[in-house]
Amino acid sequence: MTALPPGWPGSWVSARLGVRLADGPRPVGVGLADLVGLAVRRNPRRAHLLVSAVLGKHVPTDPRLVYGSGLLLGELVRARLRGEEPPRPGAHVADALWGVPGAAAGLRDLMRAPQIPVDAVVLGYAETATALGHSVADALGGAYYLHSTRRPVPGFATYGGFEEEHSHATSHLLLPADPAALDRDVPAVLVDDELSTGRTVLNTIEALHAVRPRGHYVLAALVDLRGTDDRARMDELAERLGTRIEAVSLAQGHVGLPDGILESGKALVADLTARAALPEGAAETFPVSRLDLEWPSGLPDGGRHGFLPVHRSRLEKDLGRMAEALAAALGDDASRVLVLGFEELMYTPLRLAEALADTLPSVDVRYSTTTRSPVLAVDDPGYAIRTRLAFDAHDDPADGPGERYAYNVAPASGHDGFDRIVFVVDDAGDTPALAGGLVARLRALAPVLVAPVPAWRGR
Incomplete structure (x- = not known):
């Protein structure tokens, strides 16, 4: 397992629930523990939560680091679609994560350098990856972007839906204003903050392919945690559909979970909730x-x-x-x-x-x-x-x-x-x-x- 940095915001969970991180390839020079911390879910189906250091969802983050990381992921997608060498950000990502002055803006500015536009359909997953998908589409320059939603909107017909199996709120809808913009034989890029098993994105590909077959799909995520069986499942689907499916991420690796973690997580949540102090009333309110x-x-x-x-x-x-x-x-x-x-x-x-x-x-x-x-x-x-x-x-x-x-x-x-x-x-x-x-x-x-x-x- 990976040696964890001092002060890592996952050490508390690791010590109590036995969750461990193991690094795989580091495409942009940083590993899992650089990009995620750990928390405990209030969810009976999944005990732990990977908390991203670059997503800007749960942790207030420099927005230039968030946007720069999304653009970097988009540049990895661009390289895969065009058959080019992936970008080499050097120390920009690590420096930005460690708060080196000017590094977050430097990463963002490096990734904003003009490139040849790439036509694609980019789909982001609600709710966590809506801005990440946007950023990937921004990097491609010529892409059409759509994210799933849990909000039905009168006047918009559903193009398709899919289920996020581990989520606390599973209904997703695709509600394009112009279905023709989505229904094109161009590469489709599916963006999520993490790939745990990949089942959600594979289900999406199968549903999309039934409506409009495509020759190329790319899965894009900040971290890719899939195991050997998960990757084999992706290859099997590509062969069955007669298409190409690839994946890119900022970091790869594995999360080691001990036996009985769901029960241990439930007990931990129950114990801490029972002992939690009620918040004190505010002494004042601001305008x-x-x-x-x-x-x-x-x-x-x-x-x-x-x-x-x-x-x-x-x-x-x-x-x-x-x-x-x-x-x-x-x-x-x-x-x-x-x-x-x-x-x-x-x-x-x-x-x-x-x-x-x-x-x-x-x-x-x-x-x-x-x-x-x-x-x-x-x-x-x-x-x-x-x-x-x-x-x-x-x-x-x-x-x-x-x-x-x-x-x-x-x-x-x-x-x-x-x-x-x-x-x-x-x-x-x-x-x-x-x-x-x-x-x-x-x-x-x-x-x-x-x-x-x-x-x-x-x-």
Whole structure:
């Protein structure tokens, strides 16, 4: 098994549940323990959670590291599609992960260098990989992007659906505004944050291939944990369908799980939940304000119904203007700012956070999003999820009400919190339940700026 770095945010779980990481190939010079920490799920089907250091979902992260890592994954895809040598980022990834000043921006800028556009269909998986898939499509330049969604939208017919077998909320939909953009014989790239067994993506390929056969599929993930049998299953499917299926990732390896880990995980969650202290009431509340970003008319807020290169160009033209508006609204004394996205709405807040970090170089700007995923929080430096805010769903979800979460937003022991929080939400989630739920929790921590964007409905 891999020797783990000091202070690794997975050592707590490793010591108590016996979870171990083993490195495989390191395509970009970093290993599993560099890219992920560990936490414990509140899920009866899977005890552990790999918590990414570059995804920006559960851990507030420099948005330039998040975007740069996604672009790097896209460049690995480009190399595979074009039969070229993969990119060599040198020490950029490791330096950015270790917080070397300027390294995250350097990685992002290196990966943004202009390349020949590649036509492809890129599919990202909700909810964790929606921005990652966007970033891969950005790197390809000429790609059409669509992410799965758990939100049915009137007026959009379902192209297909699939099940994510280990997930806490398994229904996925594909709702392209223009099915013809998806239904083309060009390479299809399927993007997720991790490949554990690969069953989800193989199920997707089989469903897509039944509608529109393709000659080439690429699976793209930050980490690839598949075993020998899983890889053989991919090859068998490719042979049966008469197509080519390949995989790329930033790191490969294996997660070693001891026997009885599900029972041990349940017992650990039950014990810590029973002993958890109730949070104290806030001594004060901070102000809440709102900002109209003047979102460009007709520009999709993300890839739920499809995102084209022309949309990407339009967004790039307006990002600087919107970031300047955010900077002005935050005031001159902001020093540590969190830009918080909303579940599947990950790409828009990521790009806004990235542009804000460039606009305010002296401010520590971080990015993460809310999530449906229930995870145990443990305030220990060897654990990846140190604090948890729980609140009610605020977008009237089709599968009914439920609890939602924001992790590592509240300050952990011995850590400073954020002095400003920007919450980017689409209009479906901008409801009275938001004000009484999540925003009420956030305003106990810092001044909150709500920045709504219109959910694109194809018109």
